[in-house]
Each structure stands twice: as C-alpha cells, then as structure tokens.
Amino acid sequence: MDPLAAGIGLGAGRSGRRASRVLAALAVGLAATCLLVERAWAAAPRPDAMPRRMLDEAAAEAAGIRKLAGKHLTLYTDLPPSPDLDEYPAVFDLAFAQWCGYFGQSARQLAAWHVTGFLMRDRQRFEKTRLLPDDLPPFPHGYTRGNEFWLVDQPSAYYRRHLFLHEGTHAFGFSVLGSCGPPWYMEGVAELLATHRWQNGRLELGYLPARRDEVPMWGRVKIVRDAYEAHRAKTLQAILEYDAEAHRENEPYGWCWAAAIFLDRHPRYQKRFRQMVKYIRQPDFTAQFYRLLGRDWNDLAEEWQVFVAELDYGVDVARTAIDFTPGRALPEAGAKITVAADRGWQNSGVRLEAGTAYPLRASGRFQVADQPQPWPCEPNGVSIRYYRGRPLGILLAAVRPDEPTSPSALISPQTVGLGTTLVPKRSGTLFLRINDSNGELADNAGTLVVAVRASAQGDEPDPGDESHRTKATPSSTGAIAASRRGS
Numbered sequence: 001m002d003p004l005a006a007g008i009g010l011g012a013g014r015s016g017r018r019a020s021r022v023l024a025a026l027a028v029g030l031a032a033t034c035l036l037v038e039r040a041w042a043a044a045p046r047p048d049a050m051p052r053r054m055l056d057e058a059a060a061e062a063a064g065i066r067k068l069a070g071k072h073l074t075l076y077t078d079l080p081p082s083p084d085l086d087e088y089p090a091v092f093d094l095a096f097a098q099w100c101g102y103f104g105q106s107a108r109q110l111a112a113w114h115v116t117g118f119l120m121r122d123r124q125r126f127e128k129t130r131l132l133p134d135d136l137p138p139f140p141h142g143y144t145r146g147n148e149f150w151l152v153d154q155p156s157a158y159y160r161r162h163l164f165l166h167e168g169t170h171a172f173g174f175s176v177l178g179s180c181g182p183p184w185y186m187e188g189v190a191e192l193l194a195t196h197r198w199q200n201g202r203l204e205l206g207y208l209p210a211r212r213d214e215v216p217m218w219g220r221v222k223i224v225r226d227a228y229e230a231h232r233a234k235t236l237q238a239i240l241e242y243d244a245e246a247h248r249e250n251e252p253y254g255w256c257w258a259a260a261i262f263l264d265r266h267p268r269y270q271k272r273f274r275q276m277v278k279y280i281r282q283p284d285f286t287a288q289f290y291r292l293l294g295r296d297w298n299d300l301a302e303e304w305q306v307f308v309a310e311l312d313y314g315v316d317v318a319r320t321a322i323d324f325t326p327g328r329a330l331p332e333a334g335a336k337i338t339v340a341a342d343r344g345w346q347n348s349g350v351r352l353e354a355g356t357a358y359p360l361r362a363s364g365r366f367q368v369a370d371q372p373q374p375w376p377c378e379p380n381g382v383s384i385r386y387y388r389g390r391p392l393g394i395l396l397a398a399v400r401p402d403e404p405t406s407p408s409a410l411i412s413p414q415t416v417g418l419g420t421t422l423v424p425k426r427s428g429t430l431f432l433r434i435n436d437s438n439g440e441l442a443d444n445a446g447t448l449v450v451a452v453r454a455s456a457q458g459d460e461p462d463p464g465d466e467s468h469r470t471k472a473t474p475s476s477t478g479a480i481a482a483s484r485r486g487s
C-alpha cells in the first residue's frame with residue numbers, strides 16, 4: 001500500500017465515513033502532486049559531482065566587486081565596506097557549525113567545505129563579469145545552485161543577513177546533503193534556520209523573534225496572520241503539497257516558516273520532523289513524513305489550525321502544545337479543574353454531553369504579566385488591557401467534539417470569566433485557557449480553579465451570568481429546551 005495513503009487512512013478511521021471519503025480523495029490528489037514535485041528536486045547533483053567555476057577575479061575587481069574571504073565562504077560584493085557586511089564571512093562560519101549540528105553532520109569531516117556567494121547591488125556588474133551566469137532562472141531576491149549562491153541587496157540589515165543565511169542553508173543542503181528536499185521542507189527549514197539573532201558576536205539560528213522590531217522586513221508572522229484574517233489560512237496538508245512554482249510568491253515563505261517552527265518546536269513532533277533529514281534524497285520524502293505521523297495526522301492537522309489562529313511573535317510552541325486525549329464522563333458531583341495561567345489550551349479531562357447545561361464557576365488569583373511589576377488577575381481578566389477583543393487574562397472555554405470538526409472548536413472559544421453556563425451542541429471534551437498571547441505566556445504565573453457540574457432542573461440562573469441573559473433571547477430558546485431535556 002502507498003505509505004502516503006496509509007498515513008492518511010489511519011488518521012481518517014477516527015473521523016467517520018464522510019471524512020474518510022474526503023481524505024481518500026485528497027490522498028489521491030496529494031500522491032500525484034508529490035510525485036511531480038519530488039521528481040523535480042530529487043535530481044539534484046551529488047556533492048562530489050559539483051564542479052567549481054573558474055572566476056575572473058581581475059575582471060571582477062576592475063568592475064568594483066570586492067572579495068571577502070572566510071573559512072567556509074568566499075563572498076563577492078559590490079557593496080561598500082561596512083561593519084555589518086564585513087562580518088558576513090564570520091557569520092557564515094558560525095552558521096556552518098549550526099547547520100552541521102542541525103543536520104547531523106560532522107564539522108570535522110566537512111572542514112574543507114567551501115561555497116561562493118555573490119551579494120549584488122548592481123546586477124549588471126555581475127552579469128558582465130560572468131559572476132552571475134546567464135543560465136540561471138530569473139530570481140527576485142536569492143538563488144542557490146550547488147555550491148554557489150546569489151543575493152540581491154535588501155533594504156534592511158536584518159533581512160539581508162536573513163536572505164544570506166537562507167541561501168547558505170540551501171547551499172549546505174545541495175552540496176553536503178545532496179538535496180534540500182521538497183519545497184515545503186526546503187523553504188521551511190531554510191526559513192527556520194535563517195530567522196536569527198546576531199548580537200555581540202553570537203549567532204543564533206532558528207531564533208523565534210519576540211517582537212517585530214527585532215526582524216525588520218522579515219514579516220513571516222504578518223503573512224500568516226493577514227492570510228488568516230482574510231480567510232485564506234493554509235491547511236498543513238496544503239503546505240506539504242506546495243509545488244516547485246509556489247515560491248515565486250512571497251506568501252508561501254511565511255507558511256513554510258510557520259509549519260517548520262511548529263513542527264520543529266512541538267514536543268510530540270520535533271523528533272519526527274528532525275529525523276526527516278535522513279530521507280532528504282528520497283523521492284518519497286513527504287510520504288515518509290506522513291508514514292512517521294501515522295495516526296497522529298488528524299490531531300496534528302487540527303492543532304496546526306489552532307496554532308495559526310493564535311500565532312504571534314514569540315509564540316511558545318511547547319507551552320501551547322495541546323493534549324487531545326478524549327475526556328471522561330463528568331462525575332455526578334461535578335469536577336474541579338485547575339488551569340495554569342502560563343499555558344495555552346488545557347485539556348480538562350472531562351467530557352460534556354450535548355444539550356446538557358453545565359454551569360462553570362471560576363475562582364483564583366494569578367499573574368498575567370510581570371512588567372513593570374507583577375499584574376494580578378482574576379478569571380474575569382483585567383479591563384485595562386485587551387487581547388484580541390477580550391480582556392487580558394479572562395477565562396475561555398471550548399468543547400472539542402468527540403468527532404472533531406474543521407475548523408477546530410478551539411478556534412472559536414466561549415468567554416467564561418467568573419462564570420457561565422455551557423450547553424455543548426456536540427458531546428466532547430472541555431478545554432480551558434486564559435486569554436493571552438501565545439507569545440506572552442512565560443511571564444504569567446499561578447492557577448485558577450474551575451468548578452463544573454451538570455445543572456439540575458430548577459437551577460436558579462446566576463444574576464452575573466452572561467449566558468443566562470443571552471439565553472432569554474428568542475434565537476437561543478432551542479438551547480434552553482435542549483438543556484432541560486438533557487438534565
């Protein structure tokens with residue numbers, strides 16, 4: 001059996017017949033797409049078959065192109081000397097050690113590895129001196145072929161170095177690993193590793209920017225958030241299907257970065273994602289990835305949706321990883337659930353029945369920020385700061401159906417605050433979290449406690465309970481009727 005179809009099929013078994021038909025159809029389409037893409041990239045030459053071009057150094061110098069030399073890089077550029085630029089060979093050598101570490105290669109054995117880069121302000125100078133060969137395809141920003149790469153100068157120092165590290169990652173892939181993998185992996189890993197911090201002589205590849213001003217012109221978070229707001233969010237599957245033409249546009253770079261950082265930092269998927277490098281020369285690379293994911297595919301695809309919906313600078317993937325284990329029936333006496341303020345969606349372990357009314361009461365004091373001093377908060381949040389339209393720190397709830405829906409139920413939570421009554425439309429597991437950016441959870445502290453029980457007939461509505469007021473409107477009488485039947 002096609003391992004790709006097997007990977008999807010296993011996941012589909014849990015989502016009912018209709019979903020399995022949809023997935024089967026997608027699997028056929030996906031297999032065809034991957035075949036085309038993977039044939040194209042699997043043809044990369046082996047590193048030992050890569051000839052080194054002879055360059056006319058005298059002509060280059062006469063054209064105003066200077067040469068910067070490092071251990072693993074020779075860089076030709078027509079940009080004037082500057083402290084930032086003159087560090088590039090040193091940055092590259094530091095990056096080399098990190099590429100070796102990330103891709104499991106021995107820096108000692110690759111001591112002689114060397115590539116040539118061209119950083120161009122005026123392309124014509126490089127064309128005339130043949131440093132830019134005429135058989136390259138047109139490219140707007142950067143291009144790598146074997147052990148050479150070409151960059152067009154960028155208006156921000158950060159983004160120029162980012163592009164330099166992006167193409168450097170490709171050069172390492174082509175000339176050391178023998179391939180960079182299919183487009184989603186090739187561009188995802190290059191974006192993952194090119195996103196960096198360069199400070200006081202220290203280089204950190206795979207950095208996750210905490211703020212926009214750390215990475216001028218980078219824009220990857222913005223790409224994803226704008227697309228999500230415009231209802232153009234990509235499923236993870238659509239990203240894995242990108243073909244060789246997709247990256248002529250800028251948007252796929254944002255999606256591939258997001259997929260790579262999500263997979264690379266997620267406690268359940270990191271190991272599988274990182275081991276993909278061993279399949280990098282195989283034409284069925286993506287099928288192997290589906291095979292490794294196996295039964296986890298459905299959970300992964302759903303968690304991806306939540307990750308995208310909540311993406312922010314500094315997102316802490318491990319802190320926001322979601323445990324989708326189905327909850328157990330709520331004991332008759334109800335349950336008390338502890339919710340940590342410094343985590344994303346938390347599984348209550350409790351299963352709620354469709355149509356039953358469940359009053360929730362929340363209590364406790366916790367912290368939602370620590371600057372300039374600790375901010376105390378209660379489950380109704382703080383009114384002086386809002387995050388995504390709701391008070392910061394306010395308690396949110398969602399019931400994830402036993403048969404998960406798309407989009408995920410966790411994307412449209414209900415506000416709980418100090419208390420509300422949930423009447424799930426479908427039976428499922430209760431999830432809770434406080435309202436805060438997934439990039440600002442680390443400075444939270446403490447917990448709150450949520451008491452949940454099934455309402456008995458004749459329960460008095462809580463006067464402070466928003467949901468009871470809402471339910472008095474004609475449009476939601478169905479919910480009340482359903483809850484009475486269920487209790």
Ligand SMILES: [Zn+2]
Pocket residue numbers: 166170186187190
């Ligand atoms: Zn690239």
